[in-house]
Amino acid sequence: MNAIEIKNLRKEYKDVVAVKDLSLDIKEGEIFSLLGVNGAGKTTTIKMLSGLTCPTSGDAFVYGKSVVKDPDGVKELIDVSMQETAVARKLTVAENIEFYAALNGMTKQETEEVKQKCYDVFGLREVAGKMASKLSGGWQRKVSIALALVTRPKVLFLDEPTLGLDVLARRELWRTIAEMKGQMTIILTTHYMEEAEALSDRIGVMAGGKLLFVGTKEEMYAATGKQNVEDAFIEIVTGGKAL
């Protein structure tokens, strides 16, 4: 079953085409990575799929609900963690979770359950009473991603989740994301090749707003004759004129 079906999705800003007629299906429960250099159109794609920006043309369906015609319906199924940390600075970690749960209409019991789950999955119990602004960048990022789980989404968008994290925090976050596999569909954008290699069921490569390749990493190696995602990515993006 497909969680997401994208049909000729296009986004234009004045004289720039950020995403060019993207068509793609993403299966339920898979971790799908969108790889691309800066300006490839990854974040714009995520924004269109999550209802944050309207497509210029085309449409996308999340479990059959159109992002164009029924964005509120789509919002009930998804959550997003954008590349910038998005937490309420002067609330504690626990208060951040409680606030986001209340904003999404959860009961006290549901809030408590989801709070305990966030503590367990992200190891947040030790910092639960600390104000978000007092936490390190790595912890803030964890809280930011944990908030996206509060609504128990069927589809989770992670835009550059490990951007700016040190190597240990990054590996820890990979482990957390890998543990969530199968519980929801995860669409991850990154320009860390090893991240896509370690986590993804399938990889999509974007450049200049176009989707150039979709497949498993093994299919990526086979198509390019390379032995790792980074080399294969460069081969695809440069059209064989490797650097």
Next chain:
Amino acid sequence: MKALGRIFALIKRNVKEILRDPLSLAFMLAMPLGMELLFYFIFHGQSPQFEMKYLAPGIVAFAQAFLTLFSGLLIALDRGSAFLTRLYVSRAKSSEFILGYAFSLFPIAFAQSVIFFLVGGIIDPSIFSVTMIVALFLSLIPATFFIGTGILLGSLCNEKSIGGVASIVIAGQSMLSCMWFPPESLGKGVLTVMRVLPFKNAAELLQKGFLGYSDFFHEFWQPLLILLAYTVVVFALAILVFKKKMREK
């Protein structure tokens, strides 16, 4: 009911964010309180402006101007930190966000009025009267204007520029409200400008409410109507700009 719950959640969060910032408490409460005491004890008896019946309502209007700074700062910071993007993805609507931001500052505005009137009354008990309650409720009108201005500026400015832009409003309330000097000492042109702008009208509305004129319509219509007009325009603009920014996001 669900919308009410979301608005309440937003109010609760915003109040916590504002009250946990020591600077906001210092500017919205401590500084105006210090000014009320200082100006009264230094200048009362020298000029009618510094009699408590004029000074206390004037200080309330001045303190409320800081609501523009702190409501604007809250929105600008939320926009800049991507926190607002997260909220956009939630089930809350843009109207709920605006109500959440606006209503979180009303309890603070009300607390300002109560504190500055009470302190004024303790220093000069002759000002205690029923009209104090009238002025207390009237103070919600300038509060609404300043909060609306904050929402508008917070939607337009980023976190770096909001402080400078909002301080123009605070300076306007201080310099153009006729709080510190008698109107007779000013030229006709300056007074006309002051009458058209919201600042003098905000202070005057509270002062007149406080003094309790018997001919309500005759005394109140000008500051009340001018301030209400500004409030409606500012809130309409704030809603339009906030929604536009939400769509752009």
